[in-house]
Amino acid sequence: MKTNINLLMIFVLIAFICATCEKEKENNPNLLSGQLIDYSTCKNDLKSASLLTETPDSLSCIEYSFNTESNKLTLKHINAGFNCCPESLYCNISSDGDTIVIREFEANALCHCNCLYDLDFELSGIETKDYHIKFIEPYAEEQAEIYFTIDLNTSPAGSYCVTRKQYPWGVNSTIN
DSSP, X not given: OHHHHXXXXXXXXXXXXXXXXXXXXXXXXXXXXXXEEEEOOOOTTOOOGGGGGSOOTTEEEEEEEEETTTTEEEEEEEEEEEESSEEEEEEEEEEETTEEEEEEEEEXXXXXXXXXXXXXXXXXXXXXXXXXXXXXOSSOTTSOOEEEEEETTTOSEEEEEEEOOSTTTTSSOOOO
């Protein structure tokens, strides 16, 4: 009998915690959430004239745009390094105060080469304020990290770039 009462108490406690979390979501619709919504194919094989106007492969850039009506922030990571043949690409997006952390991953590196991709992210529950954006990339290692601040009050759109010179970055570039 005592065991049944303990199990009932545990069940009630779990139900209370779940209900509290749901109420918090309802009371605060601006809770940050995000996801990877699209990504390109491997870009290293492209040798067309259209590449001349695109971002050089020695740069890894983030372009951002904020929609004040929907409180959505879109981010494009240009020239993100991954395996040439990943099973899939995915991410984990979290926030800690005013810092948004985007951790990029690949599932099953199936080839013995790396290449560059463009990744599109969409984040919801964004407020019109300053944020620090940090990307954690699997192949950047000791190269310059992507970490920057955006002020959505004054600049709802913009970009940030870092120079990368180690493989797979800089393969098709003649810029040193």
